[in-house]
Amino acid sequence: MPSPFIQTLILTGKLAIYTTSILLVIGLPLSYFMAYARFRFKPVLEALVSMPLVLPPSVIGYYILVAYSPNFWFGKLLSEWFDVQLAFTFEGILLASVVFSIPFMVQPLTNGLRAVPVNLREASYTLGKSKTTTFFRVLIPNIKPSLITAIALTFAHCIGEFGIILMVGGNMPGETRVASIAIYDEVQALNFDAANQYALTLFLTSFVILTLIYTVNRKSDAWKMI
Template identity: 65%
Template sequence: MLDQDFVYTLLLTGKLALITTMILIVIGVPVAYWLAYSGCKLKVIVEALISMPIVLPPTVMGYYLLVLFSPENGLGKLFQDVFDARLAFSFKGIVIASVIANLPFMIQPLHNGFLSLSDELRQASYTMGKSKITTLFKVLLPNIKPSIITGIALTFAHCIGEFGIVIMVGGNIPKETRIASVAIYDQVQALNFEAANQYAFVLFILSFLILLVIFSVNRKFKVKYF
């Protein structure tokens, strides 16, 4: 029989990854579209900011987010005053932190997908009287399905393995912020290697399956279109 804490931790990890991925789909599509087709000279700054989580140590980003989420500062004070809710050391906080940390893993594949399309496809849609919204959802997105699936899979996989930002922003609170990667660290610290191995094995299998999906989809579309 599986330990209840083990099951709950895995469910919380999946919940965080699922919510993060869903939010980033909504955010990622318009942002990637704007980056691909906008002529704004400042978009290079936006691209750099979006890519920061890839190169910035998670503990550094986690520290600044923890300061921002503090009830005495910025966003944390706003949430405390308006919604009577805390962000630091809460599930809401690690969701926001996870969304920020996973921005490049969703937006970059979508951005590359848009750039891979011939601009004639978009212009032809406009010539036929289609609006930008219709062109996006009826013409462009159906033609970048591999990029969409890759973005979703990479975001989900990275989210379930996130450690630095989660431990900084959310700490290690059972049934609140204790996700699988944090639980592994906690169990190793307690010299409970059997429990640590259980968490690690589940994350290993999930990561492998997600990568298998990504490579299978990309291979399928490569064979089909090239």
């Protein structure tokens, strides 16, 4: 049985990996749509995707809790049809994390796709390639820095989430107690050594991730100047 410290770090990493993986699957097609689609209500979609950047976590957490409630159609559907209760569970904080982290995945990908020269897509279509083939064989290789940035930012954001996790999941060891919650809990209990362990781990992890992002982007900029 791992120690509470290791158990909390494992849960934090698990949440970040699952959230990033889910958002990568969702974010790629959504970013493609946002980058190239033209329709009247596109600003509304862009605003909805960006809302987690400006809304307090407590606001989003509150509405997610309402959605999880058996009195709401979503929570009622899960409870009656699947016997699933999402509030104060790992699955519940995972879904909340996906909702709250979506702009960190989608915005870098969308910006990267918009920066790809139009003639590359047109040349691919001229050669008879489908949109799917063009996306995976032409566009994705040309937005590798944006892809790495999106993945790294989403992961780094996930390991530092606090407000929305606390509201939706509470502080349940082994289930919803991630490192950011543990820091708050240890400080409240005046266990500053334990709090420092969690804080230092998150600091170093975030530092490594940001260094990776800047290194990749610097190499990409250097390649473009050649």
